[in-house]
Amino acid sequence: MAHTSIALFTRDLRVHDNPVxxxxxxxxxxxxxxxxxxxxxxxxxxxANRSAFLADCLADLDQALRKRGGHLVVRKGDPVAEVLELVRRHGVDEVHVAGDVSGFAQRRERRLAEAVDLCVHETSVTAVEPLSLTPTGNDHFAVFTPYFRKWQGVPRRGVLRAPRAISMPRVSPGKLPRAPKPDSPELPRGGETTARKLMNRWCRKDILDYESAHDALAADATSRLSPYLHFGALSPVELLDRAGTESEGARAFTRQLAWRDFHHQVLAARPQCSTKDYRPHGDRWRGANADFEAWRRGRTGYPIVDAAMRQLAGEGWMHNRGRLIVGSFLTKNLYLDWRLGARHFMELLVDCDIANNQMNWQWVAGTGTDTRPNRVLNPLAQARRYDPDGDYVRRYVPELAGVAGSRVHEPWKLSGRDRDELDYPEPIVDLDAEEFRMARGKAG
Incomplete structure (x- = not known):
C-alpha cells in the first residue's frame, strides 16, 4: 500500500519553496x-479583507496543484477533527504542517501531535526558527540588535523547487471559499502567481532604492509584499535568497525581514503579549471614546494621521511609516490603549498577523521591546520629514487636495476664507509630548 501523507496548508499557501x-x-x-x-x-x-485575500490565495493554490496532477482538498470546521477524518478514511501515515507562533496554531499543533504522526516544519512561516536563537540567561531576545547579529549568522536552508508532479488518492475536493466583499475597495489581489510577479519586479529593480526611499510616504517605494508573506504566498527564505545582500537597498530590506522573525520569536516565548504588555509601565490607558472614533475614521485634524488612516480604509494596507505615525498619535498624544489600535488594524490590514501587529503596536506604545519607551513621534515633524511636499496627504485626503505644498500639513493656519471652505475638522488635541511623559502611569 502506498505511503500517504497530508500536507496541511496554513500560512504557507504556495507550491514554491514549501517544506510541507x-x-x-x-x-x-x-x-x-x-x-x-x-x-x-x-x-x-x-x-472581510483577509477573507477575500485568502479566497484568492486558495483559488490560485488549487490551480497550481491541478497543473501538477493534484488539487486542494478544502474542508470547513475544526481543523483537527477534519484532518483526523481524512487520516481515518484514506489510511494516512503522517501529517505535515508549518510551525507557527499564534495561539490558534500552537493549540492546533498540540492536538494534532496527540492524535497523528505529525511532522512540523519550522522554516516555512519564518526564515529562522523561532526560539532557535537565544541569548545567555534568557529564552528569547528582548532587543533587536543582538538578535539581528545572530540571525545574520544562521545558515539558511536551500530554496526548494515546486514539485513537478503530485500523486494523490481520490479525495473529494470540497468547495473553495467564495471571496466576500472586502471592507477596503482597493484591496490587492491575493495568490502566489501575483506574489511572484511582484517579487520578481521588486528584487530585479525596485529594491535598489529601498534604503534611500522606503520612508518617503508619497514615493510608495516599499515592496508591498507583506500580505503575501502573511499568507505564505511567498516564502521568506526564498525572498531573502532572491533579494541578496549586494546593494544597500537589499541589506536594508533584509533587516526588515529580520524584524519580522524577531517579533515571531518574542511572541513564541511570551504568548500572553498578544493582549498584555510586554514591559508594563503602570499605564492607565483611556478606552474607546470620541477621540478614538475620530482617529479610526481619519478625522483627527492632523492631515498626515488622517491620510494614513484613510489609506488603510481604502486599501487594507498602510505604509510602514504611516503605521508608526498613527500608532504614536493614538498612544502618545491621545493616550488611548494600544489594544484599540491593534484591534482596528486587525479588522482591516490584509497583512495583519498576531506577532507583527501586536508587537509593533507595543513597540510604538512603549510597552514592548523598544528600549526608549517614552519615544514620541510628533506628527507635524514626521509630515515635514517624510511628506515634505504634501503629496501623500493630498492623495488620501481629498478635502485638502487644493492646498499647495507643505501648507497642507497645517490647514488650521490657512487664512479665514480658505479655511472656511475646507470640509475638514479642527485638530482634536494639542500636541504636547511632555504631557504624555508626565501622564504615564497617572492618567485616569
Whole structure:
C-alpha cells in the first residue's frame, strides 16, 4: 500500500519553496488540505479583507496543484477533527504542517501531535526558527540588535523547487471559499502567481532604492509584499535568497525581514503579549471614546494621521511609516490603549498577523521591546520629514487636495476664507509630548 501523507496548508499557501508540500509529495501519495477554521471566523481576528485575500490565495493554490496532477482538498470546521477524518478514511501515515507562533496554531499543533504522526516544519512561516536563537540567561531576545547579529549568522536552508508532479488518492475536493466583499475597495489581489510577479519586479529593480526611499510616504517605494508573506504566498527564505545582500537597498530590506522573525520569536516565548504588555509601565490607558472614533475614521485634524488612516480604509494596507505615525498619535498624544489600535488594524490590514501587529503596536506604545519607551513621534515633524511636499496627504485626503505644498500639513493656519471652505475638522488635541511623559502611569 502506498505511503500517504497530508500536507496541511496554513500560512504557507504556495507550491514554491514549501517544506510541507515538498516533504509530503516526496514521501509518496500526498493529500493537500486546507481547513477553514470556524473558530477563527468567530474570533476578533476574522476580517472581510483577509477573507477575500485568502479566497484568492486558495483559488490560485488549487490551480497550481491541478497543473501538477493534484488539487486542494478544502474542508470547513475544526481543523483537527477534519484532518483526523481524512487520516481515518484514506489510511494516512503522517501529517505535515508549518510551525507557527499564534495561539490558534500552537493549540492546533498540540492536538494534532496527540492524535497523528505529525511532522512540523519550522522554516516555512519564518526564515529562522523561532526560539532557535537565544541569548545567555534568557529564552528569547528582548532587543533587536543582538538578535539581528545572530540571525545574520544562521545558515539558511536551500530554496526548494515546486514539485513537478503530485500523486494523490481520490479525495473529494470540497468547495473553495467564495471571496466576500472586502471592507477596503482597493484591496490587492491575493495568490502566489501575483506574489511572484511582484517579487520578481521588486528584487530585479525596485529594491535598489529601498534604503534611500522606503520612508518617503508619497514615493510608495516599499515592496508591498507583506500580505503575501502573511499568507505564505511567498516564502521568506526564498525572498531573502532572491533579494541578496549586494546593494544597500537589499541589506536594508533584509533587516526588515529580520524584524519580522524577531517579533515571531518574542511572541513564541511570551504568548500572553498578544493582549498584555510586554514591559508594563503602570499605564492607565483611556478606552474607546470620541477621540478614538475620530482617529479610526481619519478625522483627527492632523492631515498626515488622517491620510494614513484613510489609506488603510481604502486599501487594507498602510505604509510602514504611516503605521508608526498613527500608532504614536493614538498612544502618545491621545493616550488611548494600544489594544484599540491593534484591534482596528486587525479588522482591516490584509497583512495583519498576531506577532507583527501586536508587537509593533507595543513597540510604538512603549510597552514592548523598544528600549526608549517614552519615544514620541510628533506628527507635524514626521509630515515635514517624510511628506515634505504634501503629496501623500493630498492623495488620501481629498478635502485638502487644493492646498499647495507643505501648507497642507497645517490647514488650521490657512487664512479665514480658505479655511472656511475646507470640509475638514479642527485638530482634536494639542500636541504636547511632555504631557504624555508626565501622564504615564497617572492618567485616569
Amino acid at each position: 508540500l515538498h516533504a509530503a509529495a516526496a514521501a509518496g501519495q500526498c493529500i493537500p488540505v486546507f481547513v477553514a477554521d470556524e473558530a477563527i471566523s468567530r474570533s476578533p481576528f476574522h476580517s
